[in-house]
Amino acid sequence: MISLQNVSKTFEVGKKKVEALKDVSVEINKGEIFGVIGFSGAGKSTLIRCVNLLERPTSGKVIIDGTDILTLNKKDLQKVRQKIGMIFQGYNLLKTATVYQNIAIPLRLEGVPAAEIRERVKKYLEIVGLADKAKSYPGELSGGQRQRVAIARALAHEPEVLLSDEATSALDPTTTEQILELLLTINKELGITIFLITHELDVIQRICDRVAVMEQGRIVEQGKVVDVFTKPEHPRTKSFVRNKDVFHVPEAIKQQLEKSGKLVALTFLGESSKDPFLATIAKKFDILPSIIAGGIDQLKDQSVGNLLVHLKGTEPEIQKAISYLQAEEVLVEEVSNQ
Numbered sequence: 276m277i278s279l280q281n282v283s284k285t286f287e288v289g290k291k292k293v294e295a296l297k298d299v300s301v302e303i304n305k306g307e308i309f310g311v312i313g314f315s316g317a318g319k320s321t322l323i324r325c326v327n328l329l330e331r332p333t334s335g336k337v338i339i340d341g342t343d344i345l346t347l348n349k350k351d352l353q354k355v356r357q358k359i360g361m362i363f364q365g366y367n368l369l370k371t372a373t374v375y376q377n378i379a380i381p382l383r384l385e386g387v388p389a390a391e392i393r394e395r396v397k398k399y400l401e402i403v404g405l406a407d408k409a410k411s412y413p414g415e416l417s418g419g420q421r422q423r424v425a426i427a428r429a430l431a432h433e434p435e436v437l438l439s440d441e442a443t444s445a446l447d448p449t450t451t452e453q454i455l456e457l458l459l460t461i462n463k464e465l466g467i468t469i470f471l472i473t474h475e476l477d478v479i480q481r482i483c484d485r486v487a488v489m490e491q492g493r494i495v496e497q498g499k500v501v502d503v504f505t506k507p508e509h510p511r512t513k514s515f516v517r518n519k520d521v522f523h524v525p526e527a528i529k530q531q532l533e534k535s536g537k538l539v540a541l542t543f544l545g546e547s548s549k550d551p552f553l554a555t556i557a558k559k560f561d562i563l564p565s566i567i568a569g570g571i572d573q574l575k576d577q578s579v580g581n582l583l584v585h586l587k588g589t590e591p592e593i594q595k596a597i598s599y600l601q602a603e604e605v606l607v608e609e610v611s612n613q
């Protein structure tokens with residue numbers, strides 16, 4: 276549906292050149308939620324702004340439904356832009372207009388008939404759960420409510436794609452969760468494709484189907500969230516994957532445990548977490564497994580469990596147990612040597 280092909284963007288600031296995007300290629304499929312994660316300055320905003328040409332790439336193609344929109348004239352580009360809604364970290368609402376007017380004014384400018392404007396404002400305020408706030412001003416709303424108005428305003432144009440530029444970054448964790456739930460509903464029930472950028476792994480983990488990791492203007496890793504999350508390859512991705520925190524063991528304890536065996540990090544997906552792996556390996560092999568730490572993360576469609584386990588025993592027995600776990604599709608990473 277959206278295909279960014281070899282997109283580069285160089286800003287010229289005085290005599291200095293800033294390469295914000297370097298040969299970035301990314302495909303977003305119809306109906307999916309695709310997230311880009313990266314630290315500040317990685318190029319995420321520039322990338323998302325290239326999708327609706329708020330920023331024009333220096334080179335490369337931006338293909339939407341088969342058309343390279345860089346080749347379009349103003350009028351045709353305008354038509355494509357109507358298919359793309361956008362929400363921002365700062366909401367971008369008109370402070371002196373009511374919630375109703377914030378949604379209605381852009382529709383009026385687009386030439387939507389008055390009766391339809393009334394219908395759409397009502398419909399989308401209901402969808403975002405703010406039917407009773409039509410007459411309020413943005414200043415009377417919480418951050419989460421303001422973002423809901425911004426979402427209703429974007430939806431009122433009945434777009435096929437919603438771009439989200441750090442939409443939850445200014446919100447507390449509970450409000451973030453509610454907005455993410457709303458984005459999931461919009462994706463599922465209205466069939467809207469969502470392309471979002473964030474610096475928070477939680478956002479990716481909670482709602483995205485696929486993810487790309489950006490660093491210094493490049494995409495360094497991309498794939499299904501579950502794969503990137505459980506088997507991160509690039510150092511930048513590893514730095515984002517929080518489950519490593521579970522496996523952070525104070526050096527003194529680590530040294531103590533390593534004397535009598537091996538520390539392993541186990542990662543398992545959804546269903547496999549129900550199997551009693553540790554009891555089984557204790558029975559089958561001459562080892563004593565003990566749990567040092569653990570946690571569980573909820574992804575969009577499944578959960579991922581993490582355990583830090585000490586395997587007490589001889590090296591050959593430990594290796595047999597590890598092979599057994601791997602055959603059962605548990606991801607095993609030795610943390611002793613890290």
Ligand SMILES: Nc1ncnc2c1ncn2[C@@H]1O[C@H](COP(=O)(O)OP(=O)(O)OP(=O)(O)O)[C@@H](O)[C@H]1O
Binds near residue numbers: 295313314315
């Ligand atoms: N209009 C601009 N003029 C000059 N340089 C820019 C412009 N926009 C972005 N840049 C530079 O491009 C690089 C990427 O910026 P960008 O905002 O895309 O990153 P980001 O990952 O979205 O970071 P943040 O989350 O902090 O916005 C940075 O070095 C930034 O300073």
